[in-house]
Structures are given as structure tokens and as C-alpha cells.
Amino acid sequence: METHGFQTTDQPENATAFVDDIVDSGATRARWKERFPTTPFFSLYERGDSWLVFPWEQEYDADAHDVVRRTLQLIGEDAARDGLRETPARVVRSWKELYGGYSQSPADVLKCDFEADGYDQMIVCRNVQFYSTCEHHLQPFFGRAHVGYLPDKRVVGLSKLARLVDIFARRLQIQERLTEQIATALEQQAQPRGVGVVVEAQHFCMVCRGVRKEQSSMITSSLKGCFLEVAARQEFFALVHRLSHH
Numbered sequence: 001m002e003t004h005g006f007q008t009t010d011q012p013e014n015a016t017a018f019v020d021d022i023v024d025s026g027a028t029r030a031r032w033k034e035r036f037p038t039t040p041f042f043s044l045y046e047r048g049d050s051w052l053v054f055p056w057e058q059e060y061d062a063d064a065h066d067v068v069r070r071t072l073q074l075i076g077e078d079a080a081r082d083g084l085r086e087t088p089a090r091v092v093r094s095w096k097e098l099y100g101g102y103s104q105s106p107a108d109v110l111k112c113d114f115e116a117d118g119y120d121q122m123i124v125c126r127n128v129q130f131y132s133t134c135e136h137h138l139q140p141f142f143g144r145a146h147v148g149y150l151p152d153k154r155v156v157g158l159s160k161l162a163r164l165v166d167i168f169a170r171r172l173q174i175q176e177r178l179t180e181q182i183a184t185a186l187e188q189q190a191q192p193r194g195v196g197v198v199v200e201a202q203h204f205c206m207v208c209r210g211v212r213k214e215q216s217s218m219i220t221s222s223l224k225g226c227f228l229e230v231a232a233r234q235e236f237f238a239l240v241h242r243l244s245h246h
Contacts (some may be wrong), residue, residue: 015039015043023045064092079126098133101170106185113154113190123230124148124239125161134205135172143217145169145203146240147182149192150226173199175220183222194225196236 007154009015018032018039023046032041065088072079079088128145145165168181183197191209198221226232 011170012036015040015152016209019043029163059216060153061224064095065089068092073133086160097170098131099170101167104167104170106164106167107189109160109167110156110186110189116151116153116155117138119151122235122239124152124236125158126240128162128165130165130169130201131171132171132173132175132178132201134203137205137221138172139204139208141173141175141201141203141205141218143199145179145182145200146196146198147186148196148227148236149186149190150194151190154190156186161186166229175199175218179220179222184222187224192225194227194229194232195223196224196227196233196240198237 012018012032012035015036016039018036018041020028020041020043022042023029029043031043032039046085068088068091069079071101072084077084079085109122123148126144128147129142131140131142132144134141143180147161147165164185168178168185179197179199182199186197187195198219200217200219202217206213222237223233227236
């Protein structure tokens with residue numbers, strides 16, 4: 001290894017500096033800074049908000065197929081056997097659908113709206129089915145979202161509320177953030193007087209592993225604007241409870 005006059009050591013406590021090729025998630029730097037807070041840490045490249053793509057990584061699908069093959073080998077499978085030979089291609093195709101939310105914008109979905117024509121009562125789109133993936137264990141979670149708002153001057157198409165749920169569900173998620181993102185996007189883009197979102201879901205990380213509680217479910221909510229007022233909050237939750245049980 002060429003060190004250009006610097007001396008390397010395999011004893012971290014003797015190092016005068018640490019050098020990494022790329023800071024990606026920042027985990028390596030954080031680990032060494034925790035152990036040796038006064039030792040300088042340098043990197044050749046820091047990712048920031050964009051990925052560093054090397055020339056040999058340009059073929060996304062080919063690279064992704066290799067990731068799936070290596071995963072199959074890691075769990076003890078033979079990636080070359082008949083039943084698994086086409087699995088990498090199928091998995092990569094499914095990723096493009098399951099995680100398609102990253103390429104979609106709430107602003108684009110909600111930009112088509114209509115005059116409210118004097119309508120000033122609560123609007124609730126109930127039982128919007130969704131499928132998402134928990135970012136902690138990469139296990140699916142799925143359920144229903146109930147989305148309500150009190151329009152000011154404009155209303156949005158009913159299908160747009162369902163599409164809004166899908167934009168955020170089709171990403172790596174936690175349910176709490178999913179709920180908040182739906183409510184915030186609707187508030188920012190449609191500018192209603194208030195927004196309410198309730199999400200009910202089952203999580204495979206609790207159903208098929210860990211505590212293995214098959215009947216467990218999780219409910220989260222986010223309220224914005226006038227929905228924080230007692231009367232509007234009670235009306236919204238009453239509608240969600242009544243409608244979702246019919």
C-alpha cells in the first residue's frame with residue numbers, strides 16, 4: 001500500500017488521524033469519533049444529499065441483480081438453482097413498484113383541484129388501503145388510512161387523496177412518519193382550514209418475528225389546523241370510527 005510518506009498503524013489508539021475513502025451514512029466516522037474524539041477524521045469524499053456513482057455502477061439493474069443474488073447466498077440458498085435463477089430480475093422489477101413513491105411528488109398529485117363552490121364541511125376519504133415497508137427490518141406493514149380535511153376555497157379530487165397515501169407508503173417507512181407526511185403534504189399543497197389523518201396497520205416485524213403477536217395492530221394520527229379544536233377533532237374521529245366499522 002502506497003502511503004506517500006505517512007505511516008500506517010493497526011493500533012487505533014496510536015493513530016494521529018483516521019482516513020476514510022467515502023462518508024456515506026456517517027456511521028464509520030461517528031464510531032471512531034466516539035472512541036477517539038480528539039483524533040482528526042478525514043474523508044476523500046462526503047456524500048451529502050447525492051449518491052456518488054462510479055462508472056462501473058451505471059448499470060443499475062445489473063448491480064441490483066447482484067445484490068439480490070448475494071442476499072440469497074447469505075441466507076443459505078443456491079442462487080443458480082432453477083427456482084431462483086430469475087428471482088433477481090423479478091425482485092428488482094418489484095422494487096420499482098413497491099418503492100415507486102421516491103419518484104413521485106405530492107405537489108404534482110395535488111396540483112389539480114377545483115373550486116369548493118361554497119362547500120365548507122368536512123371531507124373524509126376512508127379505508128384507503130396501503131402497503132409499505134418498515135425501514136427497521138425491511139418487513140412489510142399494511143393497513144388503511146383515513147384522510148380528512150376541511151376545505152377553504154378549493155377541494156381536491158378524491159383519487160388524489162388515495163394517490164397521496166401511496167406516494168409516502170411506497171417508501172421505506174415507519175408508521176408515525178407516514179401519518180405525519182400525509183397530513184403535512186395535504187396541508188401544504190391544498191391549504192385547507194384543517195387536516196386529519198388516521199392510519200391503522202399490521203406490522204410483519206411483530207407478526208412473524210420478535211414478539212409474534214398475530215392480532216396486534218398500530219393506530220397513529222396527525223391533526224393540523226382547525227382539526228386541533230375539540231369540536232372538529234371529535235367530528236373527525238367519530239366519522240372515522242363509524243365509517244370504518246361499516
